[in-house]
Amino acid sequence: MFNQISTEGKLAISFVIICMAVSGYGGFLAYKQDMFALLVFKITAVVSFLATLIFVIKDLASLANILLRIQIIAGSIFTTISYGFGYGYELYLLGVVCVMFLDIKKSTFRSYLFFIISAVSFLALFYFTKMLGFSLYDLPEHIVSLKDEMLFANLLITVGGIAIYQQFFSVQYFNDILKIDTQKDFYQKIADYDALTGVLNRQSFYRIVGEKFLEKNHENIGVLIIDIDDFKAINDNFGHDTGDMVLTQVVGCFSNISSSLVARWGGEEFVLLFVDESFDDLSLIADELKNSVRQIRHDVSGLSVSVSVGGVFGSRILDSIEQFDIALNLADKNLYFCKNHGKNMAKISQI
Template sequence: MALIGVLATYAMASSLLYALGMEFVVCVTGVLLGIAISSMARNLRYLNVGGLVTTIFSSIAFRMLLSASGLGDYWVFPLGVLMTLSISAIASDPLTYLILILVAWLLLGLGGFEQALLASGDWSLLYAAAAVVTGLLFSSCFFRLRYSNHVATARLEDMAYRDYLTGIPNRRCFLDALHAVMNDGKPPHGYLLMADVDDFKKINDELGHEAGDIVLRELGQIIAAAAGTFPHGRIGGEEFAMLIDGDLACVARVAEQLLEAVRRLAVVQRGVTISVGIARVQGPVLADSFRHADEALYEAKLSGKDCVVFHGGASGQGQASAGREMHQKSGG
């Protein structure tokens, strides 16, 4: 915008034309700003238009002021760029506005603007001074609105893809990550792991829902740490899932680490354990993998909980912690 504004300085030579244009642009910019404030996200384009118009006329004002002070036109481009860059660093509090105005007038005074105005009697320079200050103030408002819109948009996107309680990806985000893996052009690969807190209802009933929330938050952090860069998330209630791109030994090691880490939790006044079901991703239909992992998880619950069950042709079974066997369910 600064470059466009500088180029536009050579398009308006008449002081009268500039004065009339300045009155017009203040009205237009005010209307655009009002529209942008009243409908922040829907009409953000008005900010761009208003910012462009303001920058052009502010840059023209810089040329007029610098020419009147005798500094020369070669200062127009660097000062125009510096003005635009400074706008992006402006906070949106009244004290900053006051300091900004004082600094602007100080720079005008150091540039000999007052003496040039009195000597020439050309009061159109006063319009130029007003344009500089007004441009900075309007531009800071534009920046504030754009920044607020950016923050709000980022927050909404984060809420849409992140679980509010645990802070890890939610079901939607996890499924999107799975689809991305399935569509990466490679044959289906990896293992789907599903984990569920054992006797979670008892934790809520005996210790309260706050204790249950603490358990879920801690388990979410354990899942995230164990998954690393693998897709993972909370897929509902006390149930979590992750996709592990590795061989059976790698999957068994991750599952074992999960069980051990949860057993060491001391955040509530009772022991906490999880059951884990694992299924190999063998086809393009994710529903099949989820169904197989869920069946394995159900088998783990029936097998005494606090254990891991593989669905399908898993081999190389080891021993689970606390003396429980790592079960293997036969079938599809």
């Protein structure tokens, strides 16, 4: 049954049990010492806590949460003024502040409001009851002598309440948040990356270029478009499973290349972006890629894999997305020059 109660309900139950016990003890002391105002307040507090439990049972946990925090703040203020600073009742305000930190990922205006009120109240209590020594009652000596014990008890209750909150509410809440974040990461990866090869897809490549590379004043920019030669024939003659294997093996050849971004552009085409490489380095990389693909080992008899590479090099390729598209078109033209003049070739233009 407890697992079916909302997280706010668990928070309310934890503090209600603790605060009811403290209010009962405070009411007993007030009765014994004829502190009528304090006794009335403690009775009111117990009734308020019972109402909180009813709200929880009625699945009105949000109202229970509000009522509980109001009761904690009001109770801390009135009890501390009654007894004076140092008996530990002011610690419940600090407990509310700690809960705000435990609850920080879902903090709302209401949460911040309680945080501010409790923090200001604690500072005010410290000033008036500690610095000025203000209190409503002149406590009997035997109650003053219990100050250390009351402080210890209230400190223990406050820490215990926070621990219970963390155990039954915060831990589960942050686990839920972690699951949500993990799911977001998972679905974000699905959206950003090609499922077969694990490299960026075309849309995410453009987005990252726009976010991280455009208008960054890079001196040397290189773009290579790699196309697997006769890939349709590979699929037709050896099957799509072999075609998928070839795609992943070609991407494996990119792992030793110091490119800034790699994307599957569509089908058997890939785009590699290079930053701060020289024209000669880009030419060597293109040749290295061709040679690495030719050396791919596989168990399919009669299968031969090669790639054609078209590229472009310049200093203003990433000045704007329009300029980048112009560079891609030029690299694409160089690619098809290679495809039409023997394949397994590379051609790079400098602009």
